[in-house]
Amino acid sequence: MAAKGFLTFPRMENPFRDTSARLQDFGDLHIPLSQAKRQLQASRCxxxxxxxxxxxxxxxxxxxxxxxxxLLEAGQEHAALIRLMKTAPxxxxxxxxxxxxxxxxxNLADDGVTNRDNELYLIETGFKNGWIRPAAPSRRSGCSVAIVGSGPSGLAAADLLNRLGHTVTVFERADxxxxxxxxxxxxxxxxKDIVMRRIDLMQQSGITFCLNIEASASLCxxxxxxxxxxxxxxPRSLHLPNDHLPGVLYAVDFxxxxxxxxxxHQTPPSTVTDSVKGKSVIVVGGGDTGNDCVGTVLRLGAAQVTQLEMMPKPPVSRLPANPWPEWPRTLRTDYGQLESLSVTGHDPRIYETTVKSIHPDKNGVLNAVETVRLKQTDKRFEPFPGTEQRLPCDLLLIAAGFxxxxxxxxxxxxxxxxxRGRLAGENGLHYLGGNLFxxxxxxxxxxxxxxxxxxxxACAAAVHDWLSGRKI
Ligand SMILES: Cc1cc2nc3c(=O)[nH]c(=O)nc-3n(C[C@H](O)[C@H](O)[C@H](O)COP(=O)(O)OP(=O)(O)OC[C@H]3O[C@@H](n4cnc5c(N)ncnc54)[C@H](O)[C@@H]3O)c2cc1C
Ligand code: SF4
Known part of the structure; x- marks a missing residue:
């Protein structure tokens, strides 16, 4: 094994598709590297x-x-995938x-190994070669488990409990x-075909999915x-007058x-395209969800997009109070912001700023917002009087967290x-009492x-222990 590849080969992520091409569709952002290049990247570890x-x-x-x-560096992709799937569902x-x-x-700090792309290469190679098969257990425990919600936590719990032999049904209110x-x-x-590919496998493994169902306590x-x-x-609301006007939407709903x-329909709805194409969009929230909104409205033809962030602009490199190996609280420019830079020539983000008021036109249709700069005093943000600015706005997307x-x-x-709004048991545990987790x-x-x-x-393991009559 080389184990010194990092001395020779620079870090290389899967490249983005060209911006002008990717803005024409909602297809995958990235182009995978070749097998040979991926092996070189693995050799950097x-x-x-x-x-x-x-x-x-x-x-x-x-x-x-x-x-x-x-194992990937050595070309043993099947063995590598088995090690990966030991912990990664x-x-x-x-x-x-x-x-x-x-x-x-x-340990390579800013030059870290491209583990995420290496992982993606392994699993997609596994699917391509037919190595990923349904994982039905050899025998059933006789215990039944209901899972409310089919997001990543529900899917991971369902996968593990099913492998452990329990009969699992997932209830989901969405379609x-x-x-x-x-x-x-x-x-x-x-x-989304990637999501459905996994759901199909889980169904073939014996897990039942019930959609369009609002789960209730009768499941217990x-x-x-x-x-x-x-x-x-x-969602966190803006708590402002007019925040229920047509044209003011929560990011996840949009x-x-x-x-x-x-x-x-293989195409965005005309109700949405009409509200975005050629229009001015303001996104409240400078995080990942806000960035997803920026990328989405650019694909829908927005004329202008601005992203408001309450926090100050992060530093370009780590501050002494944020050393390696902590997550770096530094400036990140994600795909939507890069696309905005490419289309408009400027970063859509305005820092230390929020919406102060929302304004309809004479027909009651949203057409402007007033923003204000914020200053941080202790842990609170206070508006900076005299910094108000009126911005045209046809669509206001609220991505201010949950x-x-x-x-x-x-x-x-x-x-x-x-x-803190969480459903957690005593001491924050998974167990809520009765037969509920x-x-x-x-x-x-x-x-x-x-x-x-x-x-x-982790919750699936706790449920398995509980079902097996052991102490949680
Ligand atoms: C726009 C957006 C982009 C994000 N991007 C990323 C990202 O790029 N990377 C990342 O790591 N994280 C990202 N996150 C965060 C990540 O998606 C969440 O942390 C994660 O999905 C949480 O998983 P979960 O299973 O707990 O809940 P969820 O994914 O929220 O799933 C919960 C499910 O439960 C269902 N449900 C709720 N109540 C009931 C009921 N009574 N009956 C039936 N069904 C019910 C809901 O319909 C929902 O489908 C993003 C979040 C948002 C909002
Ligand atoms: S920290 Fe992990 S990924 Fe990075 S070089 Fe060491 S073993 Fe490899």
Missing amino acids: MNCGVPFCQSDFGCPLHNLIPEWNQ FPEFTGRVCPALCEKAC RPGGLLMYGIPNMKLP SEFDAVLLCSGART LSEVTRSLLD TGCDQATAHAFSLVPDS SAGDARTGQSLVVRALADGR
Whole structure:
């Protein structure tokens, strides 16, 4: 093994498709590297004595990263994939959407190994070669488990509990499974046929999916155990007059509508394109969801897009208070922002700014917002008087995060969320009492796909222990 490839080969991620081409469609953003180039990238891994990539600073799933990188470098792709899938339930999702905490925790620091792209290469090679087969257990335990919600945490829990022999039924209120993997993360980041490919496999493995169902407490008497994997989908509102005008939308509602229409009709709905094409769009929220909105409205032909962020512009490199191997709180420019730079010549983000008021025209149609600069005093943000600015706005997308768990589910199961809006048991555990458990964003608050997967698996292990009559 070379184990010194990093001295010779520079880090190389899967390149983006050309901006002008990718703005014409909602197809995958990236072009995969060749097998030979991917092997060279794997050879950059040093197989460290202390692999920070798989520590708590790095991968929440504790993926066996150095092991599969070495096998990939040696051309043993099948063996590498088996090591990867020991801990990673759905590498085709994390290989596309994970922010790759492991790469930032890598001992190569800013030059970390391209673990996410290597993972994606392995799983797609596995699918291409027919190595990924349904995983039905050899015998059933006789226990039944209901899972409420088919997002990453629900899917990961369903996968593991099914492998352990329990009979699993997943209940989902939406018309398609996947949670935010389906209706949230845009198609160009995670194509929806990739989500459905996994759901098909899970069905072939013996898991039942019931769609368009609003789960209720009756499940507790019908199943031996019930897992609430219902997400943290209560959006943070602007709490401003006029925030319910037509043209003021929550980001997830907007992104879902675009995806649903792409799937149903292969084209975005005219109701949406009409509200975006040639129009001025303002996105409140400078995070990943806001970036997804920027990329989506540019594909729909927005004339102008501005993204407002409350926080100050992050530094370009790490501050002393944020050393390696912590996640770097530095400036990141994601695909939507890059696309905006390419189309308009400027970064869509305006920092330390929010919307102060929302203004309709004389017909009651949204046509402007007033923004204001913010100054931070202790931990609060205060408006800076005299910095108000009126901006034209035909569509206002609110991507300001989520305040807590799904309220309808909490109500249906007579649960009271904790002070941070989470459905968690005593001491934050998965076990809620009776035969009820929770996992994913519902238990932890809004997070990441990889964390929801890890939490779904941890919850499945707790349920298995409980069903087996052991102490949780
Ligand atoms: C727009 C957007 C983009 C994102 N992009 C990324 C990204 O690129 N990378 C990343 O790592 N993370 C990303 N995230 C975060 C990530 O998607 C979430 O952390 C993750 O999906 C949480 O998984 P979950 O299973 O806990 O919940 P969810 O994915 O929210 O799934 C919960 C499911 O439960 C269903 N449900 C709720 N209550 C009921 C009920 N009573 N009956 C039936 N069904 C019910 C809901 O319909 C939903 O389908 C993004 C989030 C958003 C909003
Ligand atoms: S820390 Fe980086 S170089 Fe070391 S084992 Fe992990 S991926 Fe490889």
